[in-house]
Amino acid sequence: MQVTETLSEGLKREFTVVLPAKDLEERLTNELVGLKDKVRINGFRPGKVPVGHLRRVYGRSVMADVLQNLVNETNRKIVEDQGLKLALEPQIVFPESKEEVEAAMEAKGDLSYKVSLEVLPKFEIQDFAGLSVTRETYEVPESELQEALERLAQQNRQFSSKEEGAKAEKGDRVIVDFVGSIDGTPFEGGAGTDVPVDIGSNGFIPGFEEQLIGAAKGQELTITATFPAEYGAAHLAGKEAQFATTVKDVQAPQAVEINDEFAKQFGMENLDALKTALTEAISRDYTAVSRRKLKRQLLDALDAQYAFDLPPSLMSQEFDNIWRQVQADMQQSGKTFADEDTTEEEARAEYEKIAARRVRLGLVLAEIGEKAQVQVSDEEVSQALVERARQFPGQERMVWDFYRKNPQALAEIRAPIFEEKVVDHILGSANVTEKKVSKEELMAEDEDEKPAAAASAEDKPKKARASKKKAEAAEPASDTPQTNASE
Template sequence: MQVTETLSQGLKREFRVVLPASELEQRLSGELATMKDRVRINGFRPGKVPVAHLRRLYGRSVMADVVQNAVTEANRKIVDENGLKLANEPEVKFPENQEEIAAALEAKADLAFTVALEVLPAFELADTSDVTITKPVATVEDTDVDETLTRMAKQNAAWESKGDDAVAATGDRVSVDFTGTMDGEAFQGGSGTDIQVELGSNTFIPGFEEQLVGIKKGETRTVNVTFPPNYMAEHLAGKAAQFEVTAKDVLAPGALTIDDELAKGFGMESLDALKDAIRSTLQRDLDAQSRRKLKKELLDALDTKYSFELPQSLVEQEFAAVWSQVVADLKNNNRTFADEGTTEDEAKAEYRRIAERRVRLGLVLAQIGEQAEVKVSDDEVTQALIARVREYPGQEKEVWDYYRNNPQALAQIRAPLFEEKVVDHILSQVKVEETPIAKEDLFRDEDEAAKPAAESAAEPA
């Protein structure tokens, strides 16, 4: 096997690999000789099948395996002998001349192919001792706990009928039967019996609850609504409909009781224990948001310290993932780029910069983690996988088997664990200043931060 480098431009490399016909013949003969002792063919005793006969029967398929093994060997040889770190899988190109390929598969001519690849950039890690970042810190207030308790008590409260002549008001619950039509025709999913509608909850189609305010038990009303453009049932999205709604009862929420009995209903020993659990849960949410903001500021600081050539294959891969999410979000919300105050070309340019940032930061974090010998144990991956499996009740085995049998999917479990450990390592080397902040300010601009952009690095890490 002869390997010759034919291109070295930036991060791109290309090699020409030649397998002489004599070597192809030697590899093929070796494989057929090994097969002779294993194959069973009628008319021949075990191990006595002539190699020439095997060649007539299996020569072409065995040669295909020989070529595939040679490609794998060539890729490994190129990487090992040149000390390369690949950005992506090598691209192998065979000759387009079919006669040339056919002759090589019969070991009557040399087989030549090219291996094109892109390598990871080499760069020095920047000094981060001068980096100072702010960690916003918010604390759960007693009023936050009380609001949550009130909401839980309301959800747990009994509903009581207001009587035959009572009028439904916002905050009441109306038990209804309804039949929906479009252009006079009933449609699938448009009917319901004994449906509980809480007026003011905004859980039904816009306009539906408002038109039931003032209804009495036994009364029938025609409710006119239009399904939202992004309604999950596409055949209904954006369409007008009429509902004949009959109120079977009007109910008001019972008295809110916040005591030990309420706590026991939620599996707690006492009201104080429930309050402690609520406070702990709310604080975890605040701490998680604080971590997100801290991490974003850290990545922003790192991004200013690095500028190097990026593997375009990784950029294109990242951009494709981000862009598909952007397009899907617009479609689901029935919006256009004009509605967002931009054009498709401007949006593409913006999200390409985002993709470049994510790839660059991913490579930086990967190298920092490698140099710091950051490791993610198999046990940590297993625990994270168990948490992921629990998100799919009833499908636990299928999800578990999918990840366990799919190395790339399992890598998606390991990657964020590695990234968080690297972030912790960097945080230990920079100056972190804690600043008290109100809960409202902590979550301000959360929608902007939720763009598929900033806070996480790229999967290639």
Template sequence: MQVTETRSEGLKREYKVVLPADDLASRVESQLNEIKAKARIKGFRPGKVPVAHLRRLYGRSIMAEVMQEAVNDANRKIVEDNALRLAGAPKIDLPKDQDELEKAFESKADLSYVVALEVLPKVEVGSFDDVEIERLVADIPESEIDAAIKTIAERNRPFTPKDGEAVAETGDKVTVDFVGKVGGEEFQGGSAQDIDIVLGSGSFIPGFEDQIIGMKIGEERTVNVTFPEAYSEPTLAGKPAEFAVTLKAVAAPGTLDINDEFAKGLGFDDLEKLRQSMRASLEREASLVSRRKWKRELLDALDRKYSFDLPDELVEQEFSAIWRQAEAELKASGRTLADEGTTEEQERATYRRIAERRVRLGLALAEIGDVAGVKVSDEEVAQALFERARQYPGMEKQFIEFYRNNAERLAEIRGPLFEEKVIDHVLSQSKVTDRHVGKDELLTEVEAAEKAAEDEAQKGLGTAPAAAG
């Protein structure tokens, strides 16, 4: 085998490979002899089938396998001898001349072809002393803990059935059947039986619960409401509807003391232990919200910090994935790019810049993690897989087996875990300033930052990538 480098520009590499006819013929001969020892062909004794006959039967298919194996060997040799890190699969350019290819198949001529490669860029990690991050820390007041515990208490409040001529009042739990219609036609999901509602909880469409007040058990009533403009189902948003409601039962709220006994009923030693657990839970929630903001800022800083050539193949793959998703979302919304005040050319340019950012950050984070020795244990992957499987009750075992038997799918679990660990590593090496805020201020600032990021995306400046945060 002869390998000659013919191109080395940026991340592009090309090599001319010549596979000698004698070598290919020898490989074919070796395989034919192996077949001869095992072949069972009518008219011949075992092990006595002439090689020439086997060549007529299997020669071309064996040569195809031999060529593929030889090409794979050449690719491995190129990568190993040149210490290359590939960005994608090698591209093989075989001879266009069919006569030339046919001669190679018949072992009458060498097989000469070109292999094109794209390599990963070298990323100089460096230090993170120049990365400055502000981390918002939410202070959880006692009143918020009280409110959270009260919410739990309300969900566990006992109710006593009302009998006779009693009417439904605010705070009562009612059981109803209803049939909803829009424009005189029933709609999907608009009918239900034996549904419990605590009047005044605001769990139903605005105005629905208010019109149940005053009803008696067994009474039927038509409730008229209008779906909110921002309703989750677009086909119902902003539309008036009427519900035929039947009240089947009413129960009055009982008293519920928030004390040690209440806490024990939830599995805690006493009320103080419940409060400690609630504080820890609220602090975790706030920390996750804060993370969304500082993580985006950290990724922005890394995007500014690193500049290197990007593999065209990786960028194109990322762009294609983003574009398909954008097209699907646009189609689902029933809108066009013109409706959005843009053109396909503008959107493609925007999404390509986002794709480039994602690839750049993905490569940078991978190199940072490699240099730092970041690892994701099998136990961590198993735990994350189990948590994801819990979203499919009754199918957990099948879900877990599917992922464990599919390396590509399992990488979808491991990848985000690795990324988060790398992000935490970078944060630990950066200059971090904590600023204490109230929870409302935290939410406001995070929402404002995310809105600003969306606006930047519309201008083509990119957003934090899915593959890198």
């Protein structure tokens, strides 16, 4: 084979490859000879089929395999000889001339084709010791634990029917049937039977629960309430609806005593054990928030350290993933760019910056992970897959099989594990300062923490701010380690 580089521009490389006819003939003949002992053809004894006959019967299919193998070998040789790291799989362009292709398929002519490559940029990893980040910590006070216990008790309290004629009060549970309509026309999903409504729980659209106060068993009434402007169903958002409602029962909550017997309802030995479990659960939640903010700081610092050209194809893929989600969100909400005081052009520019940040950080983390020899074990992947399967009760086996049979899907499980391990590796050398903060400080989402690549908050329309945050938080759907960065 003959390989000639025809383009070396930025991260793009192009090569012209010529596969001589004599090489094609040699490969084809060797394959056909090896086929003699494997095929059974009527009229011929095993292993005695003439190569010429095999060529007439199997020549084209065997040559197709020969060409595929030669193309793969050539690609590997180009990458190895040039010392390249590919961003994506090579793009192959075969000649448009049917005569040339047919001649190659018969091994009667050379095959010349082009290979287009997109390579990863080269950059030096900076010293982690120069990175300074702050880990915010929050200790759960006794008062918050008590509030959690009281919420748990409230969520698990029992209700009993009030005496005949008793009226519903705040805190009561009312069992109702209802049929909703807008302008006299019933709407999909607007009816319910034997629906429990806890007055004061804010579990229904604003105004619905309050209008049940004073209602008694057997009473029929019409409740008028307005769906929130940001309601998930676009055809209901902001609409006023009437609900023809029948009260079937009014129930009062029974008192719950928080003691050892209460704790045993949750499989705990006593109340102290329940308190310990609750404290650990609450702490895990706050630790996760702290970790997320710490990671954001670290990635912001890394983003500021590196500037290099990005592979156009990776940029395009990342942007397309983000943009599809943006369009899906807007379609679901029924909003347009004009509704959000922006334009499609401005929004695209915003998300292109996000895509660039994610690709850049992905490349940086991949390079750091490779140099540090960060590995993700099969056990870690299996454990994460089990957790993913548990999110689909009753479908665990189907989810497990899907991921196990799809390498690209399984890579989506592996990628965030790799990313977190690389982040831990960096934090091991970075300057990390511990800072005790209040709950409000820990949970605050500071606009100043947004990536430097984005426009300023003052210039950014509110829709862009909200969707941008979602796009930044999303895990990338990629099986390549260079696109693992998500923050």
